[in-house]
Amino acid sequence: MNDSVSADHPCPARRRWMSVVARAQPDRIAALLGACGEMPGHTVLRGPEGGLVMVRGRAGGGGAAFNLGEMTVTRCTVRTDNGYVGHAYVAGREAQRAELAALVDALMQDPDRSDGIERHVIVPLEKQQAARKAERAQKAAATRVQFFAMQTMRT
């Protein structure tokens, strides 16, 4: 997945936390949220419902866009009892993950709660995801083949 954040995004901070919760395991989000104390109730406005999105790509980054294929996504929108609306789109058929991710998105918009959620939910999840990514990168790097002979030939 592409982690780059384009500069013209209307709300890069929201993009960051939505992306973090959309990748987290639902039981982990629930456990971290449970440690944040009393939460307002919420109503589901839409979903969680499954659907397909067309993933598009560009050959070499410069070619014309083509349809790579469809992937399953689950989306959900919730409104907390104090009126914040949160959205989530997550990969796969995961109703519980979508609902929890939407709830976290709604709570993060509430100025009274965003600091607590950021500290107790977003940061730990982000650290965990970064660690997992680094571990995978390390494992992959260990299998890297260095073609010394060819490098020497080129120089």
Next chain:
Amino acid sequence: MTSTLSPGFADPVTDAQSCFRAVLDAMARPGRVHTVRGVSAPMPLCEAAGAVLLTLADHETPLRLDPDAAPARAWIAFHTGAPIETDAPAMFAMALSLPDLDTLPNGTDEMPETSATVILQVASLTAGQRFVLEGPGLREPKVLTVAGLPPDFVAIWQRNHALFPRGIDLILCARNKLTALPRSVSIKEA
């Protein structure tokens, strides 16, 4: 930013299907009154009007929204994704009082299906003025009782009916009841 958005259909698939069936049957048998369920539409929309919008409107159907129904704008936009236009040619018009039908597209002789459908919210479909309907789908004339149509509605409808195969179709909604007046039906005062 806080919001007062409310949910759409309680069970989106079956509720939309049963509402679609109700609209289809109401169009096929003009004046037959159906009951819809499963939706709590925001003010000032009634349940039936909300259900018809959720069932028929989507991102490909530009919708003209009555300025008086502006409080429901966010709900319609979120749940249907329909582009809400003020003056541009619309495929649906959500109205709280009968709009000037001449301002809506009424199709062409080659493509009569490109006309607009007006979803009109009225006060009641069980009390009020009595109309006699005749036309395709009705073996014998049918009496429809509606409260909330303009006093010159029969004359307005005669002009619309005379355009056939062009013309506007009307879906009447009151509380959780709906019925339809397709352009093919002729209407007289009872």
